[in-house]
Every structure is written in C-alpha cells, then in structure tokens.
Amino acid sequence: MQQNSFETFYQINELTIACQRLQNNATKVIALHGWQDNSNSFVPLMSQLSHFDWYAIDFPGHGKSDWRNSQAHYYFIDYVDDVFRLKQQIAANEQVIIIGHSMGAMVANLFAACFPEHVKAVIAIEGIACVTTDENEVTTQLKNAILNRTDNKPKRVFSSFEQIVKARIAVSDLNKHQASLLMERNVEKIETGYKLCTDPKLKHHSGFRFTPNQCIEMCKNIITPMLVIKATNGYSLVNQGIEIYGKYILKLMVNEISGGHHCHIEFPNEAAKLINVYVNEMF
Structure with a gap:
C-alpha cells in the first residue's frame, strides 16, 4: 500500500464497518470483496491504481467489521443497504465507481x-x-435455510496461522502468499491459537434468492456502464451469467485476464491495465 493509505471506520446501521482508504483527489472508488474474503482482496489492485480515491470495505461479518446481531442473518440484499448507507457518508452527492469481486460484484x-x-x-x-x-x-x-440455522458447531481453533492458510489454499485458487494476505485480516490470535473472526453464520444457507426472471428485471435496470472482468480459469457460473443475463445490461463490456476466480489478486497488473483503459475511455 501507498504512504497515503490508512484505516478508518464508519457507523452503519449500528455496526462498525472497517474501511481501507487510499486517499487522493480523484474519482472515488468503493471496493466490495467476495464472500468470506475481506478488503485485503483489493490491496494488490489498490497499489496498481493508487491514483484513485479508494474506499475498500469489510462487509459486516468479515474482516475487521462488526458481525450482525445474534438475531440477524446475512441476506444478499442487506449488503446493498450497507453500501447505500456508506456512500451517503462518503459521497452523498457524487457518483462513484464501484469495483466488486464475486459476491461484491x-x-x-x-x-x-x-x-x-x-x-x-x-x-x-x-x-x-x-x-x-x-x-x-x-x-x-x-x-433448508431454517434447518441449517440450527447447526451451531463450535468455532474451530487453529494451532498456527500457517494451518489457517493451508485450509484456505485447499478450497481456493490462491497460493501461499495470496492466501496469507486474505487470511491475516480474517483471523484473531487467542491464547490457545488462532480463530477465524468471520461470523460463522456467513456459511448458513440463504433463505431467499431472486428468481431468474427477477434477475433479468434487475439487469434491465442497470443503465450505468459496466465492465465485467472474467478469468481464463474462473468460475463457470460467470460465463453462464454473462450468456444468460449480459444481453439485458445496457452498457456492458466483457474482458478476460489470466488467472482463477481471484484473478485481481493473482494478476493485479492485468486487471489494473483493463480498468485504467476502461475508465479513461469511458470518462
């Protein structure tokens, strides 16, 4: 990260939301990470695009942000409310660029x-x-969501940080360095070892999802320019989504870069180049 980077916190819906800032007198960028990741997901990209004014947040239940209360759950649509409340504080009367990865996208x-x-x-x-x-x-x-919520397994304690990193590597496309970058913000050191500081309820099944027809109507309402960056070895669901829903998005551009699902961590140079060209040509 650059010298003018720092950490700050916002109060949203009675939750403290952690945000990594890279401050510049430029277009504001709000960065939204993927499920069970955190704002460190964007550190490599922020270093490559240090001329933007970055707000990279940890969603509730992730990273250094608060968990939702004990009676609440993690509905996808509630994250939209979180972003709206955050934007009202940082740029109420200004348009921003939103960069999202996976769930954040x-x-x-x-x-x-x-x-x-x-x-x-x-x-x-x-x-x-x-x-x-x-x-x-x-x-x-x-x-299934309701039945899944009754499963309150005790939180696992890891003997070392390296053990956590290995566990993350086993379920991702990340190498040791990349997994360490993500997990150092998702763990807490305790007396008996290390534990994840992500809310276990993030793994609960969602109780509600849009239907395909509702998703189509959502896409029809996206009238702002959109660049989709897919990876050569990314998730097949992304290609399927582009094929099924891309035709309903008014100003869509699709580009491909090297890597897997976390291509912006693996190849931040490629991602940054695409983003720079897109923003410069579009605006």
Missing part, C-alpha cells in the same frame, strides 16, 4: 440497478447478475 450490480444516479460505473470482477433460485424451489430454499 453482484452487490454492485444490484446497487447500480437500484441507484443509478449514484454510480458512475461498475467494474465487476468474476461476478455478474446474482445467484438465483427457480420459482418452484422457493419453499425448499427457505426450509
């Missing part, structure tokens, strides 16, 4: 559909539209 899509007047552009990395459930599976989705 989907949040950015829905935010832009709801509040196009607040968004200059969306840059969606390995994410488009949203995860859907067919209409005939709505009750099954809710039933």
Whole structure:
C-alpha cells in the first residue's frame, strides 16, 4: 500500500464497518470483496491504481467489521443497504465507481440497478447478475435455510496461522502468499491459537434468492456502464451469467485476464491495465 493509505471506520446501521482508504483527489472508488474474503482482496489492485480515491470495505461479518446481531442473518440484499448507507457518508452527492469481486460484484450490480444516479460505473470482477433460485424451489430454499440455522458447531481453533492458510489454499485458487494476505485480516490470535473472526453464520444457507426472471428485471435496470472482468480459469457460473443475463445490461463490456476466480489478486497488473483503459475511455 501507498504512504497515503490508512484505516478508518464508519457507523452503519449500528455496526462498525472497517474501511481501507487510499486517499487522493480523484474519482472515488468503493471496493466490495467476495464472500468470506475481506478488503485485503483489493490491496494488490489498490497499489496498481493508487491514483484513485479508494474506499475498500469489510462487509459486516468479515474482516475487521462488526458481525450482525445474534438475531440477524446475512441476506444478499442487506449488503446493498450497507453500501447505500456508506456512500451517503462518503459521497452523498457524487457518483462513484464501484469495483466488486464475486459476491461484491453482484452487490454492485444490484446497487447500480437500484441507484443509478449514484454510480458512475461498475467494474465487476468474476461476478455478474446474482445467484438465483427457480420459482418452484422457493419453499425448499427457505426450509433448508431454517434447518441449517440450527447447526451451531463450535468455532474451530487453529494451532498456527500457517494451518489457517493451508485450509484456505485447499478450497481456493490462491497460493501461499495470496492466501496469507486474505487470511491475516480474517483471523484473531487467542491464547490457545488462532480463530477465524468471520461470523460463522456467513456459511448458513440463504433463505431467499431472486428468481431468474427477477434477475433479468434487475439487469434491465442497470443503465450505468459496466465492465465485467472474467478469468481464463474462473468460475463457470460467470460465463453462464454473462450468456444468460449480459444481453439485458445496457452498457456492458466483457474482458478476460489470466488467472482463477481471484484473478485481481493473482494478476493485479492485468486487471489494473483493463480498468485504467476502461475508465479513461469511458470518462
């Protein structure tokens, strides 16, 4: 990170939201990470694009941000509310660029559909539209979510930070350095070892998802320019989403870079070059 980077905190809906800032007199960028990641996901990209005015947040339940209260759950649509409240504090009367990865990209899509007047552009990395459930599976989705919530497993304690990193590598496309970057913000040192500071409820099934037709209507309402960056070895769901929903997004551009689902961490130079060209040509 650059010398003018620092950490700050915002109060949103009675939650403290952690935010990594890279301050410049330039276009404001709000960065939204993926599920179970955190704002460190954007550190390599922020270093490459240090001329932007960055606000890289930890979503509630992730990183250094507060967890939602004991009666609350992590609904996808609530993240849109979190972004709206944050933007009201940092740039109420100014359009911003939203860069999102994976789940964060989907949040950015829905935010832009709801509040196009607040968004200059969306840059969606390995994410488009949203995860859907067919209409005939709505009750099954809710039933499974409710049953899943009764599973209160004790929080695992790891003997070392390296053990946590290995566990993350085993379920991702990241190498040791990249996984360490993410996990150093998602763990807490305790007397008996290390534990994850992400809320265990993040792993609960969602009780509600949009139907495919609802997702199409959302995409029709995205009138701001959007760049989707997909990876050569990324998730197949991204290609499927582009094929199914991309035709409904008015000003969509799609580009591909090297890497897997976390391509912006693996190849930040490639991602930054695309973003720079896109922003300069668009604005």
